[in-house]
Amino acid sequence: MGDLMKEVADIAAREKLWVSGDTIVVAVSGGPDSTALLDIMHRLSMAQGFSLVAAHVDHGFRGEESAREAVSVRRFAEGLGVRFESALIDVPAFIEETRMNAQAAAREKRYLFLHDIATKYGASRIALAHHADDQAETVLMRIIRGTSPGGLSGIPLRRSEKNVELIRPLLRMNKSDILRYCEERVLTYSEDSSNAKRHYFRNSIRLDVLPALTKYNPQLSDSLVRLSELASAEDEWMDAETRVVYDRHVKLVQGGCQIDRKAMLDLHVALQRRLIKLILNYMGLETETTSFDGVETIRMAAAEGAPSTWSVDVGGGIRCLREYDTMRFVRADRYTEDNAAEPGRYAYDAYGGEEQMKVLAVPEAGAALTFTLEEAPVDGGKPSGRLEAVFDADELALPLAVRNRRPGDRMRVLGLNGAKKVQDMFVDDRIAPSRRERLPLLVDADGHILWIPGVRRGASAQISDSTQRVLRIRADFTPEDDFGSNKTHSSIHSIGKNVGGPGIAE
Template sequence: MEKAVRSFIKKHQLLHKGARVLVGVSGGPDSVGLLHLLVKWRKSWELDIHALSLNHQLRGEEAEADFTYVKNMCESWGIPFHGASFDVQAFADKEGLSTEVAAREIRYKFFKEKMNALEADYLALGHHGDDQVETLVMKLVRTASSQAFQGIPVTRPFGKGMIIRPLLAVTKGAIESYCAENGIQPRIDATNFERTFTRNYYRHQVVPLLKDRNANIARTAQHLSATLAEDEAFLQKEAKSAVQEVVIFEKEKQQATLEINLFKKYDQSLQRRAFHLILNYLYETLPNQLSYEHEEQFLTLIRSPMGNATLDFPLGLKLNRAYNKLTFYFEANNPGQQFFHLTLAIPGKTNLPDGSVLTATYTVTRDKATPYSLYIPVEKVTFPLHVRTRKDGDRMSWKGLRGSKKLKSVFIDAKVPLHKRASWPIVVDDEDHILWLIGLKKSKQTEEDGKQFVNIQFDKGNQ
């Protein structure tokens, strides 16, 4: 076992000379075996080793005996001991958590406090190859996302240092043999055999069946976990690049907008991950109600030929599609939809989502033009008229312009802020010819003479 662990440490660069290493020790064979190994290498690696132990108060006198056992063992091995006691069950009841989850939260909080206080480089934990098998099987049963199907990481950032798991290279049996060979008599937690705990069920009911089929299942699981983690790290990097390329974030509004056609050029595996990156940006804490079904709704929405649609997500998040734009926004921060397409009431008033109003009437006279008043010769356009937000490829022409010009260029020339362009109202006829970019440009058709006109007045209302 010693050779396998040493090789694993070198392969993954888990330690460096002169490091301060904290070891989580419960008294069981895994953590005690790990501590013994590190103590054996303490001189050659010049390690400063400290032991951490937490009494969860779940097993009465047995738990107290485990705690004392670790404390006495550390004293005999010359290891600084840092211990604490916490009523896990009371915390679980108060927070509505399972005992397993509550114990983990408290344990890692204690570990992090000690990591920071002692300015440690590493926190070494005794997870082994069999734990890896159990974790992957549990994930397989309850996980519907490839992103979440990962095993126990060999290392990860924690506090001011890193968590390392050197024993993932070996099995539970190898650790127990190592303890016996070195005269170590670890404590045995009786709850490890109670099958009411989820992990124990897989440990005693499922994993033995897999070992019958593959005696090296722990090694297989560790290799699978490592390759999955490498692949996911690469895909996440690519997804971040895609998000930076096609998504516009507006922090003050808690809003994100993407160009659907550009987004669809990326592979679906990146689309999925980009979707989750956007959610992580918008939500302070991801709600429990989110599931893979929301991911599928999102993918269906961007593939749909429909021009306009809205999805409702947990905690008031909305996804609004308008043509080639998809906006994520919280209803409380954006009372009006950013994108719209409405048919003008003639005669009558048309209320826009931002509170502005278009008032249309028929007239036979044309008054002096203003940026917020338009006269349209009835015989020169196709009715009904509409007001909408812009679409990709929108162009218009006006008096004195040769050919036509993209609306994007008009906005740039007029120095219209980027966040205002997507919701800017545009009047079009029924053939989608742009007649009026309100406040900015009017088409050639509206400048022509006629016997009857539609007069449209724009009022900013409560903007």
């Protein structure tokens, strides 16, 4: 009897499950496990200076039987002098409404109630009565259903949820020791009749599968618990390594995040898989529902030889895109493959020819264009790079305007005969599909495309020996807009001065 309480005290101290001054909600079903837990924690609370609230839920499944359990738990808690809270929840009606399975529905409603009680009393922790036999069952269930190495860690000893910590002080104790404690302490507890119903998967594991397998390994439960301990430690280490990789390689961008495809491929395959799941988790996807095949689909899309542009919905409103050498993860409701930019979505009167200098912010493109009129060619009238263009100001059809791409756009390209489709130029220059609708196009009064910053300069209004005035135009892109480019040269890069544009992902 004393040994079990000492073991709980030792684990609590070693793992820092609570500290003096804490208020802890103890979930008490009325069975032997939770009854023993409440008794042990009550005895420890007097010496260690924390307070308790006993919380009981009647799920509405078993009528009179569960009503008697609620009365019994109340009497036990009151006899210990522990504050008591209870709730009768119509879980069958909730199941009818949601079509959830019974155990999942009961768990959801039960945990919601426990969190409400924690909030009411300002509790920092909720204590649950899972024990080592539960752990063994959980690990075996996951193996049978199919799981990842992380799933082998089973039930965690502690886990943060909704600003409180779920703790399981009995997780390393065997059921037999708990029953012995109840017997020695003469504790009255209830037996839930539903525990004998084999149509519940966990009951079938406990009553049939584990006993059958134990014939081949009498210490099977202990082995499964030991496996969970090893897997939990290794999973924790791998999680830490994955976060290091995330911080090093993943960049937040509008609507989501991105990673260089080659950087991801340089990682060990185990880190690739974990990184994908971590990204999806950070974007709000419940990764427990992310299948192995789903992760592999994303991972293989980054491989050499896979299509250079590709996208797939991964669920939860998240889409993964490969855009040449960038893998992007975006929220589909905020960011479509074409960045939610419809043809003609933005168009600006840009420059009428009178101003010596004018700066035009184009927030839809995450860019600013600076127009400078020079009376005579400077530096031979040459641009400083692909983010700058120069024109014979007197040969331009004014006013100039800035807009985004439209279907069928063509441009007379400097050095080529005839016109070329803008779409083809984007493909040739490996401009990401999600960026194509956003790039600013400079057009003249006749609608001819003069320049696509970082991509091509048109053939119109070239500088010549007879040029008297030069219009020099520079494009600056915000750092936040430096996504989807995948270009190692300087054609599209961020040299902006905090120009208004798309924001960082929330």
